[in-house]
Amino acid sequence: MGSLRKSAALLAIAAVLGGLSVTFNPAARAVLLDALREDEITVADAKALGAAALWIDARSRADFESGHVEGALQLNEDSWIELLIPVIERWQPGMPVVVYCDSQGCQASRKVAERLRAEAGIDSAKVLRGDWSELRPR
Amino acid sequence: MLSRSLLAVVLSVALASACTAELKWEATEVILDLDSSQAGGEAVFRFVNEGTGPVKIARIAPGCGCTVPVLDKTEFAPGETGTLSARFTTGERRGAYHVPIVVVFDDDTTAELSLVAQIRELVKYFPLNLVWTNGETRASKNVELHWNTTDKVEVTSIRSVNPAFKAELAPDHDWNGALVRISPSGDDVKGVSVVVITTVQGPNRISRTYTLVARAI
């Protein structure tokens, strides 16, 4: 029994320390609150960028053709090279880039943004966090 | 008294659920281990209808255009077994991909399957992009390609989209791979190009391309 109580005490101490770390460490707080990652951008912030941003649609061709953010360019891993060229030609250093796909759990936008940062030197590529359809033209 | 009534309700609900049609999956997650010399792979999900009624699959929604579901039939009688195949295309993908596949039945219930494709890249190259800064001499820069396989990998073409940047295979290297040299055509070159390196890999000579961006500011 004594060791059970001691174990519980040690677990509780760790929990308290973990709680304190969430209070005082922004990085720990970000994890628990599922806060925005460095490579993400909210719909509101993306809207604020307006025409200054280059929008990248990471979905399939069919989804793109049925509706997309006005002025967005398509880029996905099915036709990477063919679609990359217009993106590179449009992008200028300093231009923010927002990549979106279907939903919060969609991986395609994350993969495309990673490759744009690594392979094209577009450090400003961020993933949209939220629903892109809020940015559709009426 | 109240707890007995509650138990009765819970049991009734449980029994009622047991009387509906239900697919039992052999596995709801399939891992595909691929490498870049493979065009794709197929994940097979086996199931049996363990319910007392027929099951009708209304549609299947994969979470990625890279995965195409294949089903021979959509209706399964009680006790009948079936197979749902999910064909994954490697395309130009690399790394790990988790594709959720939602199976929607005609009673609007769903089952969620998971295809995990792990693609190992057989060609590593660096740097991944090249920059000539403002004022920097437009001297040639090299990109190293390293083969991460004992299978045959061959560079079949190198193309620079912008003719102001010349891209070619250079002969001098002492590793298992290749060397690509990118040269701006003059000291006044400003602009950007995508350099496309095409390879064929493996015994099936699957074509795989690698891109890098060359930019002169």
Place this chain on the structure above:
Amino acid sequence: MKIVAHAIRLVLAFLFTWAAITKISDPRAFQDAIASYHLLPWLPAAIVTVWMPWLELTLAVALWIPRLGRTAAGMLVALCSVFLVALLQAWFRGIDITCGCFGDSSVVSGMAYLPYVGRDLGLVSLAVVLWRLDAKAAPVETGAALDNP
């Protein structure tokens, strides 16, 4: 025997303090590593991300406190066993993971799992030995025999 126990205590305390510090300094990396195991839904994974390093640090310190040392050793046996099971299930399922153990962010797949499994087995073994040594050295009131080093 006391020397052996202290040596093991030192090794475990050092390793788990190091492990804790790497996780506390980069919680996002540890969170990504946990996600790569495909074992926990988001919220439990986030709680583990925040709590686990502090548990490791607490146990590393508790190893040196006379009345808590044996309990801490026993808890480390349990903790290391959990790590081992998590690793083995990922290996069995064929998933490529990021270990996330000591700030290591390299991808682990196939036979590359072996050294990690070996390491975890080693840690479990060390913790078991320490726990047994501490049991033998425990006072008479617990009913354990005294061991003369």
